[in-house]
Amino acid sequence: MPAAPAPTRADAEALDRADPLARFRDRFVGLDGSAYLMGNSLGPLPAATEDRLAAFTREGWGGRRVEGWEEWLDLPTRVGDRVGRLVGAGPGQVVVGDSTTVQLHKLLHAGLSGRPDARAVAVADDEFPTDRYVVDGVAADRDLEVRVVPLDGCDGPVAADAVARTCADGAVGVVVASLVRYRTGARADMAAVSAAAHAAGALVLWDLSHAVGAVPLALDADGADLAVGCTYKYLNAGPGAPALAYRARRHAHLHQPIHGWFGQVDQFAMDATYAPQPDARQLLVGTPPVAGLLAVDEGVALHEEAGVDALAEVGRAQMRMVWDAATAALLPLGVALATPADPARRGQHLALRHPDARALVDALADDGVVADHRAPDIVRLAAAPLHTRFVDLWDAVEGIRRHLAA
Amino acid sequence: MPAAPAPTRADAEALDRADPLARFRDRFVGLDGSAYLMGNSLGPLPAATEDRLAAFTREGWGGRRVEGWEEWLDLPTRVGDRVGRLVGAGPGQVVVGDSTTVQLHKLLHAGLSGRPDARAVAVADDEFPTDRYVVDGVAADRDLEVRVVPLDGCDGPVAADAVARTCADGAVGVVVASLVRYRTGARADMAAVSAAAHAAGALVLWDLSHAVGAVPLALDADGADLAVGCTYKYLNAGPGAPALAYRARRHAHLHQPIHGWFGQVDQFAMDATYAPQPDARQLLVGTPPVAGLLAVDEGVALHEEAGVDALAEVGRAQMRMVWDAATAALLPLGVALATPADPARRGQHLALRHPDARALVDALADDGVVADHRAPDIVRLAAAPLHTRFVDLWDAVEGIRRHLAA
Numbered sequence: 001m002p003a004a005p006a007p008t009r010a011d012a013e014a015l016d017r018a019d020p021l022a023r024f025r026d027r028f029v030g031l032d033g034s035a036y037l038m039g040n041s042l043g044p045l046p047a048a049t050e051d052r053l054a055a056f057t058r059e060g061w062g063g064r065r066v067e068g069w070e071e072w073l074d075l076p077t078r079v080g081d082r083v084g085r086l087v088g089a090g091p092g093q094v095v096v097g098d099s100t101t102v103q104l105h106k107l108l109h110a111g112l113s114g115r116p117d118a119r120a121v122a123v124a125d126d127e128f129p130t131d132r133y134v135v136d137g138v139a140a141d142r143d144l145e146v147r148v149v150p151l152d153g154c155d156g157p158v159a160a161d162a163v164a165r166t167c168a169d170g171a172v173g174v175v176v177a178s179l180v181r182y183r184t185g186a187r188a189d190m191a192a193v194s195a196a197a198h199a200a201g202a203l204v205l206w207d208l209s210h211a212v213g214a215v216p217l218a219l220d221a222d223g224a225d226l227a228v229g230c231t232y233k234y235l236n237a238g239p240g241a242p243a244l245a246y247r248a249r250r251h252a253h254l255h256q257p258i259h260g261w262f263g264q265v266d267q268f269a270m271d272a273t274y275a276p277q278p279d280a281r282q283l284l285v286g287t288p289p290v291a292g293l294l295a296v297d298e299g300v301a302l303h304e305e306a307g308v309d310a311l312a313e314v315g316r317a318q319m320r321m322v323w324d325a326a327t328a329a330l331l332p333l334g335v336a337l338a339t340p341a342d343p344a345r346r347g348q349h350l351a352l353r354h355p356d357a358r359a360l361v362d363a364l365a366d367d368g369v370v371a372d373h374r375a376p377d378i379v380r381l382a383a384a385p386l387h388t389r390f391v392d393l394w395d396a397v398e399g400i401r402r403h404l405a406a
Numbered sequence: 407m408p409a410a411p412a413p414t415r416a417d418a419e420a421l422d423r424a425d426p427l428a429r430f431r432d433r434f435v436g437l438d439g440s441a442y443l444m445g446n447s448l449g450p451l452p453a454a455t456e457d458r459l460a461a462f463t464r465e466g467w468g469g470r471r472v473e474g475w476e477e478w479l480d481l482p483t484r485v486g487d488r489v490g491r492l493v494g495a496g497p498g499q500v501v502v503g504d505s506t507t508v509q510l511h512k513l514l515h516a517g518l519s520g521r522p523d524a525r526a527v528a529v530a531d532d533e534f535p536t537d538r539y540v541v542d543g544v545a546a547d548r549d550l551e552v553r554v555v556p557l558d559g560c561d562g563p564v565a566a567d568a569v570a571r572t573c574a575d576g577a578v579g580v581v582v583a584s585l586v587r588y589r590t591g592a593r594a595d596m597a598a599v600s601a602a603a604h605a606a607g608a609l610v611l612w613d614l615s616h617a618v619g620a621v622p623l624a625l626d627a628d629g630a631d632l633a634v635g636c637t638y639k640y641l642n643a644g645p646g647a648p649a650l651a652y653r654a655r656r657h658a659h660l661h662q663p664i665h666g667w668f669g670q671v672d673q674f675a676m677d678a679t680y681a682p683q684p685d686a687r688q689l690l691v692g693t694p695p696v697a698g699l700l701a702v703d704e705g706v707a708l709h710e711e712a713g714v715d716a717l718a719e720v721g722r723a724q725m726r727m728v729w730d731a732a733t734a735a736l737l738p739l740g741v742a743l744a745t746p747a748d749p750a751r752r753g754q755h756l757a758l759r760h761p762d763a764r765a766l767v768d769a770l771a772d773d774g775v776v777a778d779h780r781a782p783d784i785v786r787l788a789a790a791p792l793h794t795r796f797v798d799l800w801d802a803v804e805g806i807r808r809h810l811a812a
Binding site for chain 2: 029030036038041042044045049050053054057058060061062063065066068069072097098099100101102105129130132133134136137141230232238239240241242243257258259260261262263264267268269270272273274285286287288289290291292293370372374375
């Protein structure tokens, strides 16, 4: 595509002035003038969450004590349904609890339970380590072959044709893939990949960690089967907050294997036999982490208030500007862009490749720009429109340019 | 044994005045004059924990953001080792994370992984529901028979001779049992039960939920194999706080099956293959719940400050007084004591049996005494010496007496 004109800092400032979501930046604690471009790693603290957690600690745990369970007991499904509305999932299909990795493990077993004849499980190439570890562990337990789905180019997303080829012989039970790649930010086509897998008799287990709260999602409409996702990145729920798990209603017979009292149909009957809940509550296991769930609730509330359409629009504009700025300023200096050029095929972080990636991130930090490095050669800059400014992104590109030109 | 003289309220007041731990009650939020006898369900909020959580939210997550991981990353093992010191476990054997149920599931698989020839798994009779569900689920997955270990009388603990009989044919790989029964408060002999299981080629997976922070524990010395435990009861870590998992050093080759990046030997190498940590870190899975871990840390700190010997001594005295009071006042009114008479064979709650158990708990609540009911006929009164007063226990017994005599 033809090169766009390089945006200037004045352009970035103008975009900030026109940003309909700019007012949300003040809803976060302590950002002040800093450029925090790691919303894809640990989202900053919303002020409302600080208040909610303090009130829970003092009045809930500290005040109501055990009676607090009257309002906490259904948080995993109440917050789950609210997350569901954000990701295009009808009620009764999403819960929040456990870590992303535990959710992956549970849902991979659940998916495979519906395919006792499967001989293989597939995982996208260069998938996030914990996803690969889960796949390898489950495959070893179930004596399945692990197949790697090649990506669309070295940096691209998992694509429908590659999934079709990987699953062509009908041996694959479940394909595990991130919707948005943690490294390059490449974003898959959920509907097309799902259809390709289904045509070969496989389900897709999506890892939405770099997608939820970042890009518009329509799980039900796009034919999603199973999904997990992290809430402490773009949903701003704090370090180690519980993860989401989605199981499409048509797959309600696919049970996860950790039988716990929160997945039991009548939890306090203390019945002798485990009888699974008919809906997503079967995905629950043990006592839910109450504070973490309240933080997820507040994070989602901020997204609802901003509106998914506005978030998507501003998010796209931020990615376009940082892409254009990096193209103009950094490509001549030996930087490559790992993130796809197609706005529909990327998430909300820009990945730059350069051999001195680590030194570049350190140099940015000295300028007060917080970004991160992924070995060996990637710098990631996340655009989280709830709190990221256009000038933050512009300053990051300019900082890299100055360092490389020095 | 001969009946002890019935303690009067003046006796209880005198015991409170002489209680070396009485000063700790003010270290909790909001107890004031109330009698909160549910430390075995949800421990009250320590004031230091409220401060620690607020500081973490504002200065850690809110202030340091992603850089906070420098101090959070090793919390599961740092807090784990601290819990280890409280339960008589040397370093590198305890981690904190996930829910108690998820920990049970992981450790049961780990234990069975060392006994590929096992044909059965055993679980104590009347075990807590989630434990039974986990056992049933894992047994179904591994195609094992489930054997129930009969208890010592209807209300007693799991006993060595019953374990020996259940495991006599060498078919049992792992025995799952609570050290202190959630219903009756009966407490098993860890050393004797472990020895009996070992003699039959089985390991014991202990659920310490009603024991940790309640009774003195010596996991290493007593030959414990595997253990899990809840931290939101006697350790006062808040609703849904992460659970402990213990694996004796000699069992380091027994790996749990959920392969995650926090159990990987070099987490940030993003290596292609899962290589398990050599110590208890293999029991870790996903990103740890930071706030919950800090709350566990504070709860343990309070126990360290009080001292395990003093806690044990006051705890025994409280159980003796409430036992004597209930014996004198309630047995003539048709109440039975489900908790064993032997101080070495009981934990820190007294279980009373009466057909009107639910109504009795409601009547206590009207008097400001918070206790709980377990269907069909049990009232539980917990004595948690960090915050429970002798008069709280005495008033509970007196409240039941008045209600039954009315």
